[in-house]
Amino acid sequence: xxxxxxxxxxxxxxxxxxxxxxxxxxxxxxxxxxxxxxxxxxxxxxxxxxxxxxxxxxxxxxxxxxxxxxxxxxxxxxxxxxxxxxxxxxxxxxxxxxxxxxxxxxxxxxxxxxxxxxxxxxxxxxxxxxxxxxxxxxxxxxxxxxxxxxxxxxxxxxxxxxxxxxxxxxxxxxxxxxxxxxxxxxxxxxxxxxxxxxxxxxxxxxxxxxxxxxxxxxxxxxxxxxxxxxxxxxxxxxxxxxxxxxxxxxxxxxxxxxxxxxxxxxxxxxxxxxxxxxxxxxxxxxxxxxxxxxxxxxxxxxxxxxxxx
Amino acid sequence: xxxxxxxxxxxxxxxxxxxxxxxxxxxxxxxxxxxxxxxxxxxxxxxxxxxxxxxxxxxxxxxxxxxxxxxxxxxxxxxxxxxxxxxxxxxxxxxxxxxxxxxxxxxxxxxxxxxxxxxxxxxxxxxxxxxxxxxxxxxxxxxxxxxxxxxxxxxxxxxxxxxxxxxxxxxxxxxxxxxxxxxxxxxxxxxxxxxxxxxxxxxxxxxxxxxxxxxxxxxxxxxxxxxxxxxxxxxxxxxxxxxxxxxxxxxxxxxxxxxxxxxxxxxxxxxxxxxxxxxxxxxxxxxxxxxxxxxxxxxxxxxxxxxxxxxxxxxxxxxxxxxxxxxxxxxxxxxxxxxxxxxxxxxxxxxxxxxxxxxxxxxxxxxxxxxxxxxxxxxxxxxxxxxxxxxxxxxxxxxxxxxxxxxxxxxxxxxxxxxxxxxxxxxxxxxxxxxxxxxxxxxxxxxxxxxxxxxxxxxxxxxxxxxxxxxxxxxxxxxxxxxxx
Numbered sequence: 001x002x003x004x005x006x007x008x009x010x011x012x013x014x015x016x017x018x019x020x021x022x023x024x025x026x027x028x029x030x031x032x033x034x035x036x037x038x039x040x041x042x043x044x045x046x047x048x049x050x051x052x053x054x055x056x057x058x059x060x061x062x063x064x065x066x067x068x069x070x071x072x073x074x075x076x077x078x079x080x081x082x083x084x085x086x087x088x089x090x091x092x093x094x095x096x097x098x099x100x101x102x103x104x105x106x107x108x109x110x111x112x113x114x115x116x117x118x119x120x121x122x123x124x125x126x127x128x129x130x131x132x133x134x135x136x137x138x139x140x141x142x143x144x145x146x147x148x149x150x151x152x153x154x155x156x157x158x159x160x161x162x163x164x165x166x167x168x169x170x171x172x173x174x175x176x177x178x179x180x181x182x183x184x185x186x187x188x189x190x191x192x193x194x195x196x197x198x199x200x201x202x203x204x205x206x207x208x209x210x211x212x213x214x215x216x217x218x219x220x221x222x223x224x225x226x227x228x229x230x231x232x233x234x235x236x237x238x239x240x241x242x243x244x245x246x247x248x249x250x251x252x253x254x255x256x257x258x259x260x261x262x263x264x265x266x267x268x269x270x271x272x273x274x275x276x277x278x279x280x281x282x283x284x285x286x287x288x289x290x291x292x293x294x295x296x297x298x299x300x301x302x303x304x305x306x307x308x309x
Numbered sequence: 310x311x312x313x314x315x316x317x318x319x320x321x322x323x324x325x326x327x328x329x330x331x332x333x334x335x336x337x338x339x340x341x342x343x344x345x346x347x348x349x350x351x352x353x354x355x356x357x358x359x360x361x362x363x364x365x366x367x368x369x370x371x372x373x374x375x376x377x378x379x380x381x382x383x384x385x386x387x388x389x390x391x392x393x394x395x396x397x398x399x400x401x402x403x404x405x406x407x408x409x410x411x412x413x414x415x416x417x418x419x420x421x422x423x424x425x426x427x428x429x430x431x432x433x434x435x436x437x438x439x440x441x442x443x444x445x446x447x448x449x450x451x452x453x454x455x456x457x458x459x460x461x462x463x464x465x466x467x468x469x470x471x472x473x474x475x476x477x478x479x480x481x482x483x484x485x486x487x488x489x490x491x492x493x494x495x496x497x498x499x500x501x502x503x504x505x506x507x508x509x510x511x512x513x514x515x516x517x518x519x520x521x522x523x524x525x526x527x528x529x530x531x532x533x534x535x536x537x538x539x540x541x542x543x544x545x546x547x548x549x550x551x552x553x554x555x556x557x558x559x560x561x562x563x564x565x566x567x568x569x570x571x572x573x574x575x576x577x578x579x580x581x582x583x584x585x586x587x588x589x590x591x592x593x594x595x596x597x598x599x600x601x602x603x604x605x606x607x608x609x610x611x612x613x614x615x616x617x618x619x620x621x622x623x624x625x626x627x628x629x630x631x632x633x634x635x636x637x638x639x640x641x642x643x644x645x646x647x648x649x650x651x652x653x654x655x656x657x658x659x660x661x662x663x664x665x666x667x668x669x670x671x672x673x674x675x676x677x678x679x680x681x682x683x684x685x686x687x688x689x690x691x692x693x694x695x696x697x698x699x700x701x702x703x704x705x706x707x708x709x710x711x712x713x714x715x716x717x718x719x720x721x722x723x724x725x726x727x728x729x730x731x732x733x734x735x736x737x738x739x740x741x742x743x744x745x746x747x748x749x750x751x752x753x754x755x756x757x758x759x760x761x762x763x764x765x766x767x768x769x770x771x772x773x774x775x776x777x778x779x780x781x782x783x784x785x786x787x788x789x790x791x792x793x794x
Contacts, residue, residue, distance in 0.1 A: 031329055032328060032329060032330065033326045033327065033328055033329060034326070034327060034329050035325070035326055035327075059327065059329075061327070061328065061329050061330060061331035062329060062330050062331065062532070063330070063331055063332075063333055063528060063531075063532055064330045064331060064332045064333065065333065065528070066330065066532060067330040139746075140746075143701070143746065143748070147683070147685070147748075148685045149685055151683055151685060151686060151689070151699045151748075152683050152699050152700070152701045152729070152748035152749075153699050153728075153729035153748040153749070153750050154729060154748075155689060155697070155699065155729070155750065156689075157685065157686035157689050158686070158689075160685075160686075164729070164730065164731070299729075299730075
């Protein structure tokens with residue numbers, strides 16, 4: 001690719017394109033006339049060229065309008081090269097680019113959708129979630145923009161939160177969900193390998209498991225409680241119920257973003273975790289974010305009959 | 310071929326430098342009546358009645374034939390085709406091509422002479438031209454008039470072009486009416502509220518009709534149409550073609566009606582050149598078969614009238630085969646050569662394909678299903694007891710009735726299918742001519758199977774409610790279930 005960074009190639013390609021067109025025009029005019037042999041009765045016979053003994057070249061002239069069409073094509077080509085990109089790296093005076101065309105068509109389609117979605121912008125999220133039309137649009141938006149990580153059913157996966165339950169890292173109120181979608185979230189669990197010994201980490205892991213009622217080594221859990229108090233309470237709270245202000249998970253429930261086995265918890269504490277929800281404000285319009293918020297909120301709050309479809 | 314003189318190799322006498330780009334010589338075909346002219350009139354009326362009339366026919370409260378490009382649904386009476394049905398279009402095109410081959414093998418360019426839009430519109434435009442400006446010689450005189458034009462010439466030309474443009478516009482309008490509902494299109498034109506693309510296509514098709522049928526005419530057949538160029542490989546010695554009977558006609562020459570032409574050493578051709586005057590492509594059929602001949606039979610009609618006048622038998626120019634002329638056979642015996650391998654093979658293939666086409670169209674399943682496995686994650690543990698894969702199921706209802714759909718999944722033991730809320734899928738309703746996309750969870754017991762990729766199958770059953778009667782439609786769609794290591 002580096003070859004194409006120098007302007008020499010651009011000039012070369014431009015020259016090839018232009019020479020091609022001018023060569024065609026030259027060919028068109030240089031072949032305007034041909035020597036034709038006439039027979040005694042005056043009818044055109046052939047051009048006098050004979051191949052394989054009996055294959056004679058007849059003179060079947062092209063129509064004149066064909067010549068004009070060809071010339072118009074050549075002129076069209078030249079005009080095109082001035083207006084649009086095509087002549088080496090010359091961008092053309094119309095300033096056209098495929099990227100620009102994409103942006104334009106995206107703006108156009110957003111503008112087209114705006115009136116359809118506009119009425120939902122000022123509505124209460126809970127009312128939007130109850131609207132079947134909004135839910136349908138929300139589902140399509142979700143499948144397009146969110147399902148890659150959270151799954152088509154919004155059930156999440158390892159490292160990607162389940163959006164259909166009542167467990168929320170950053171809060172499940174409509175406002176919280178909207179903030180999460182709009183500005184994104186960065187959930188950081190620091191790595192403790194430099195601070196705690198592996199034995200201490202194992203103790204904490206057992207303590208954490210005991211918090212949510214999972215089987216744990218009582219002795220280790222008791223020791224771990226001390227370590228927890230000294231290191232983890234700042235984020236996860238004294239009772240381990242987490243803090244939605246910083247996205248610290250509740251450790252006392254059965255929901256585990258990365259897994260609740262002792263081994264996985266040890267890995268989480270030792271190496272830390274980096275969760276990343278990308279901000280959508282640059283990608284989706286406010287109307288779309290409103291519809292998505294309502295859809296996501298509705299996933300865990302709508303009544304079953306509403307939630308069907 | 311046309312340029313070879315009967316005497317074998319021509320004798321060159323002079324070498325002239327000529328232009329390789331020829332100015333078109335305008336053709337003034339003389340009006341003609343007779344059997345073939347009548348057939349052409351019937352076919353012009355039939356094809357145009359169909360073309361202009363079809364978009365106005367209603368069916369089930371909608372336009373009967375509508376190719377809705379925006380919604381990507383193609384309505385043909387009771388049939389709603391989706392882009393997935395493109396195979397039918399392919400088959401139809403193959404069938405059309407084969408039919409063209411078959412007819413060409415039997416009787417030359419029947420399509421060109423009677424049903425090709427280029428011929429049909431040229432015919433309509435020439436009819437108007439004749440009504441306004443008069444027949445061949447009147448038109449030649451009119452065009453010969455020097456500038457400045459007389460008031461009469463202005464009047465005739467303006468009338469002719471106004472009528473032409475009216476028909477061209479109606480043709481363009483009808484054509485677009487196949488792709489956008491014709492009644493709303495008509496309303497939009499009346500209110501001058503046509504969209505930019507509709508305006509463009511309307512102008513484009515109107516202009517193309519006006520230009521092709523009014524000005525380009527035989528030039529389209531001679532220089533643009535590929536069919537003219539490959540007809541020579543489609544015909545053989547037993548193909549019925551518009552043929553000048555050289556054996557009977559030559560040597561040509563005028564003679565007085567009372568003279569005995571055989572004693573003068575003349576053939577039956579009186580050299581009146583009427584066959585050349587009526588030819589819409591301006592050729593002389595007496596030069597033999599040529600690629601410009603569209604097989605319209607105008608010269609047959611014209612020559613028969615002359616033969617009648619001079620009291621010679623008709624059919625100096627007639628539909629016959631090369632072999633029949635060579636062997637001086639009658640057409641009755643030439644007809645026996647129609648059933649030859651080439652014709653039989655074409656006919657067999659067409660029969661098989663047509664049967665397959667209609668059989669598949671009639672048994673076409675309007676229920677379509679697509680299953681897409683979520684690729685973002687392999688699988689997910691649920692409550693530590695089940696292993697779940699996520700799918701998107703797309704159910705398409707290509708019928709015009711609502712469908713009630715049930716989905717079942719099989720292929721692994723203890724599979725369960727739930728919707729995205731984790732509840733039973735239940736019965737889904739898919740509206741007529743629409744589709745439904747639903748996420749689905751499929752799960753099996755954890756540790757029940759070895760890790761791996763298992764084929765599973767979604768069985769979809771739909772009840773299509775067609776008025777009182779319910780039709781059961783089924784479709785099985787394959788997918789895979791992944792159990793990760």
